[in-house]
Amino acid sequence: MKIFHTGGAGYIGSHILTELLSRGWDACVFDNFSSSSPKALDRVATLTNRQFQRVEGDIRDKDAVKAALREFQPDAVIHLAGRKPARWFEPA
């Protein structure tokens, strides 16, 4: 299986990525590292002893997403790239 994995460098994403690679699946991580670091991907590669594609890009950039999908040709997409939830404000 080939998985296109947005937000794959994040907390939940990097755990999912580890599981995908451990199953022998291929992955392409698409992430802008706005709340994560490429170092997380290095750690996953070391932990799993697997290499995978990495694309640094903005999920809102339709052309960049299309180009990455066209090149990788995934079987499935796991989409975790997203902004953190809005803060909770106490009512006045």
Ligand SMILES: O=c1ccn([C@@H]2O[C@H](COP(=O)(O)OP(=O)(O)O[C@H]3O[C@H](CO)[C@@H](O)[C@H](O)[C@H]3O)[C@@H](O)[C@H]2O)c(=O)[nH]1
């Ligand atoms: O426009 C965007 C926004 C985010 N990202 C990426 O998406 C990933 C999101 O991951 P993260 O911020 O770690 O979120 P979660 O994996 O949902 O982790 C949530 O849950 C964790 C466990 O509770 C907390 O530690 C985190 O702070 C909280 O955001 C990161 O790699 C971001 O760089 C993009 O690529 N594009």
